[in-house]
Amino acid sequence: MPGLEFRDVRKSFGAVKALRGVSFEVREGEAHALVGENGAGKSTLLKILAGIQRPDSGELRWAGERLSLGSPKEALERGVGMVYQEMLCFPNLTVAGNIFAGREITSGGRLRNGEMRRRTRILLKELHLAVHPDAIAESLSAAHRQLLQVARALAFDCRILVLDEPTTSLTDSEAEHLFTVLHRLKARGTTLLYVSHRLPEVFRLCDRITVLRDGSYAGTFPRTDVPPDAIVRAMVGRDLPPREEHTIQTREVPPALELEGFTRQPCFRGISLRISPGEIVGLFGLVGSGRSELLETIFGLHVPQGGALRVKGRPVAIRSARHAARLGIALVPEERQRQGLFFNLALRHNLVLPSRTAEGRVVIDARGERRDAQHLLERWRIKAAGIDAPPDSLSGGNQQKVVLAKWLATSPSVLLLDEPTKGVDVGAKFEIHEIVRRQAAAGLACLVASSDLPEVLSLCHRVLIMREGAIVGELAGAEATEEAVMHIATSTELRGAS
């Protein structure tokens, strides 16, 4: 039976081709999985299906009939029910209020609360959801709020239910409940499009699996005759050229940074690692694996619950970012706009802020500040109108270099990088990698958290793999292939950390 068809869908954002002609079909009544690495184009495809974005070319068809979706409301009316990764709910409204938000049942402008409550009760019963229609959404568990979105989609008679990484913020037992409900919906004949990078989930639920890679269609496989490894290979794609061998002499010096049993629940637990001066260690994990939280805790922004942290062999309890900076630890955060830059201050103020703060300066030395800022601008080849330019006049790549430069100006001995090349162009990415390599060669210890696998493999001497808050594997040298890393990052059985 023809269901939902994507026909040669293309979408670009500026120079970035997010989708390069994707065609596949979701049959009516089946559970179809859409998998791919971060940045493969899954989200863009879903946004087009949800009516949030329009494709540059290509079309969507439902039962042979063309679907032209101009807005999320239109998508909903045409039977596309979305359950988003980040739970969209109105925490201040009741369960019934959430389910009917935007499409309230009214008569003559007056809300028919009784009717909405009655229908909500029926829906909740179908989903075996033991919550009261008048309960405030905020009081519900994460899983129940997730199921509320499912109920909302069903209330609008959706023909296809699309779920985007629905288990990311759920515990195992909560995810189990969601799966029970999805299996029941599937048995009832609801078409499901399930987007995830957790392969075990996909294999449990779905009949067929479509793989996207770099914005292109990489094949559709029936679950029954494909091993998980083949899916991983399709996600990763190309056979990579052999990595250049990194040689690093483990010198007879204490590690620049050492963690032992480092724990902050529920984000990460029992993290042990050591980084020597001059070493670049990758920390690969998918979104939600606890990477950013780990880096932020090392940097003193959160208080760990247990475990030891040693800097150059000396045990320390880091109390604040200020303290971390004084100990020679620097963090280039994931979101430069929100966490890295001051848009009300000129570039020169931005460039010298962490170093001057860490030095504990009292009086501003305006001339020294200009001189240092000018030096940093030239040294790291940051393209800007000058040191007085506002940061928002810079490109994303140059903004990222500003954040990197302001921390390198503190002369750290440990550099923590969180998605260092997120959203920057290829040229800037190359330059940032070069900067990191050069600094490492001069003795800096680097910990690079990234979900960009090729980046991790080409930049780092060895790769730690994180999943659900724990380090589940370590690969180095010839062992560290995209396939091997992805396999560990997505499989459920634990491999002991070496």
Next chain:
Amino acid sequence: MRRLWEVRELSTVAILLLEILFFAWYLWPEGDRTHPFLNAGNALLILKYSSIYGIAAVGAAIVIISGGIDLSPGAVIALAGVVSGGLFVEAGWTLPSSMAAGLLVGVAAGTLSSALIVLVRLPPFIATLGVMGITRGAAFIITEGRYFDVSSKLIGGWRPAGLPADWVPPAVMILLAVVFQILMTRFQWGRAVFSIGGNETAALFSGIAVGRIKASVYIISGLLASVAGIVLAVVQGQGKADLATGYELDIIASAVVGGASLAGGRGSVLGAVLGTLIFGVLRNALPQIPGATFYDRMIVGLVVIVIVVMDQLLLKRGK
């Protein structure tokens, strides 16, 4: 960037000068009578009364630049006046020690605000609204409807630091404005205040002691409000619980007119003081125009809107 702020302050000066020119022209006397507005005595009067607002506006500007808001200055002004006035008039304390007690009131109010904001994590609006109620209430409890007659106990011809008494409030205002302008622009502390107001998360990620800096900002605001309170008690000659009611809004308006953005990260101490002078001139000159008295508040409101809209238009063109 600093050059840009200088321009911004210059535009506040320009508005002030235009305003003075307008009233000088409008109130020009017939014949050779003395000008009712443009004379040295009146200028001193304007400065003296403006300094009550101006001293507190220094603190308000710093709070606003840090991305916060302080609603308590009016009440702190009253309480500081009541406490130092009461101790001086009824308890027989010396003038300096009564003043010191008044300043402690401001520090206490500021400390309470900062504890509520930094430790309890209340929004500044709510925290300082509460502190405003507490301090105003304390002033009423202390006075029980009376007022302390400070003027009767001050010796005539009192010359603190060798200055005529009328010159002291403006001198204090100018001194504090200059000191805090320098602290805000030439000291790492001021840079930290600007960065917190511009992006608090990034400030935290940059190793700035965000909590400590924010606390210092509210304590300074309280302290400066209490200085203003003591000045008011001396200028008005009394300590009274219902003085300075609603001053907080005039003070915030002055800071905004002087270039501070309520979104944080932008503004200047000098601009805020110049802003209080703009309103000081208005409050002085309008009553001299027959029939204009009743338009006083409305004109003040219109001036705030016009100046801020102009500022935004200029800022947009600058970009």
